[in-house]
Amino acid sequence: MTCAPCVGAASTTTTTRLSPYCAPTPVPPPDARDSRPTLISITGSARTSPARSPRLTAAELPFLAPAIPVPGTAYRSGGATADDPGRLPLSELETVMPNHPPGVSRETRQGGDLTSAARRISLDLSVCSNRLGPPDSAVRALESFAAERYRELGPPPYGAEKAYLAAYAAHLDVDESQLLCGRGVTEFLMIFGRLLQSEDVALVTPEYTETMRQFSHAAFYPPAIGRQDCIEHRNERLLQAMRNHRYVVLSNPNNPQGLYTNTATLLEACHQNPNCTLVVDEEYIEFQGPALSLAGADADNLVVLQSTGKTWGVTATRAGILWTRDTTLHHAVQHQLPAWPLSLLDITVATAALVDNEWAHRILPRVRHDAQALEELLRDRFGEAVIPSNIHFRFVHLEDPDAVAEHLEDYGIAVRVFDGAVRGRISGMRVMTPDTAKEFDLLKDALATIPRRLRRGTTSNFRYPGKSVLETIPAATTPFQAQTT
Structure with a gap:
């Protein structure tokens, strides 16, 4: 049996996934993406893109940085390699340059x-x-659970996530049926990374590390060389990306810069580009101010991701939501979630924090x-x-x-x-x-x-002619794809 999360290092012919639980299985090397079978579009026939002009080239659009492998670069992806048979922890899943031992650079450590x-x-x-x-209310909820409800830890938490979904629906003032819950924004990014691997995706960078990992196959729209990023420049790149791609992913407010694009601008971009779906990571939206979320907006080509972790100081719990009116996309993501999307302890703490207005x-x-x-x-x-x-x-x-x-x-x-x-x-x-x-x-x-x-600051930016922080995840058949092929 093959263990899907196991990933290997690149070789000249094939890549081998190694795991204590499975035998080596050949998968295509990262540079042979075009030879992989094309996954069926998750959009189905309900939202077919009209014919559009050929995609702009990198020469015509300076924002686009090609993903050209650098000779001699070792791309660590959590599995074993010929030079390093050990597995790297998740925090060290980064691009590692030659003679640069893993775990040393501060760059490789997430916050x-x-x-x-x-x-x-x-x-x-x-x-x-x-x-x-965290709020005192969340701590008290955990203490109460430990004292009075500890026997609920025995059976699977069937339906327990409904309390969290109901609380989030009330918080965002949206229809609960348009929400899905999962283990933070990161899980939804991972799911989209799989579902959209063969789709036309763009990122407005710089961006959250995990987003760039999961969408390393995407076109990146960085700041123009020699120009410091700002809200106006970021919005220019967003509109450029939405005109030329099927999906665009960005965080708002942005991680790591903190730049915020107002809801009117984002909604106008969705309305002007109905054939492009905008995926917005709103992890930090509550810090920007109250009632600023795009969730519930009148747009069918919009996906909103949020979590209770950062705002309420309970990041060690893994709980978040996805909102969209796109039923096809909603069902595709739902098929990727486990039967019990959240643990009972995560639900208890995160819900208590969320409702403490x-x-x-x-x-x-x-x-x-x-x-x-x-x-x-x-x-x-x-x-x-x-x-x-x-x-x-x-x-x-x-x-x-x-x-x-x-x-x-x-x-x-x-x-x-x-x-x-x-x-x-x-x-x-x-x-x-x-x-x-x-x-x-x-x-x-x-x-x-x-x-x-x-103390010298720099506003200059340059293209890095290498891969993103992780090579793309090999394509895998999912329940959604299986029933639509």
Whole structure:
């Protein structure tokens, strides 16, 4: 029996998936994508794209960066290779350059991953989860469950997710039948990555790491070379992508920059491009402000993803939702979800947090206020390299972000580093907002001693002629495809 999640490293002929649970199985190498069987379109006959002009080439559209493999580059994808028979943890599933051992570069660590940090970290500003969470109500719900409902841990949680769906439907003021729940936004991104692998997809980059992993086969629309990204430039690329592709994926507010496009602009883009479906990751929308979600909007070519993890400070629970009015797409995703989409403990904690409106109304304005203080603090040190935003973190363009991060680690502070050397990345660091005066003072002291040579910001961007952070996942037959072929 073959274990589908097992992935292997590239070879000159075939790639081999290795797992303790299955025998080696040959699958096509990453560079032979065109030879793979084409998956049936998930859109069916109900939404057939009309004939359109030939796709623009990279020369005609400078935003498009081709995915050209770099000779000598080792692409780690979690499986065994001839040079490295060991499996890499999920946090290290990144592009690894020659002579660059895995687990060393800060670039390979996602926010909150301190497992390979060389120094003792006392202030983790790399993670984007609300540091003022979780709500007391969520903690009490967990304590009550442990004391009074622990026997419910025995049987499978049949229908338990209905409580979470009902709470989210009320929160968004949408029809519950248009919602699906899963293990956070990440699970839905993984599902779309599989369903749309043979579809015409574009990303407006820079983008969330997991999104670029799952859609490494997509066309990337990065900022123009030499131009610092901004809301207007991001919207230009969004409209360009929607005119030329069948699906476009973006986060709003953006991760890692924090740029936000208003709902009117996104809805107008959907209405102007009815043959393109827009998938919007709204993980950070509550930080931007209340009642800003696109969920419930009058658009059939729109998908909205959200979760309770970051806003309510319960990221260790894995719970989120998908909203869409596209019934074909809704059913396709539903077929990819397990019979019990959420654990009972995740449902208990996440639902209690979600319905605590008093906590959200009290805490989120404070987070925005403190984040503005963070922006001012960073601007004192880095000037215009700091991207203005209204959410809970700030991004700083830097020529040498790794050296700045190393300096901050000397003070026990961790930040999220992006080295700009991977397709879809820009060079800089993302800093989460401290939540106490003591933490602000620690960060201020650390910033004050950064050498002048490390304070240089950069607005330049360049194409990286390599793969995205992960090669594409091999195509696999899904229940949806099986019943539509």
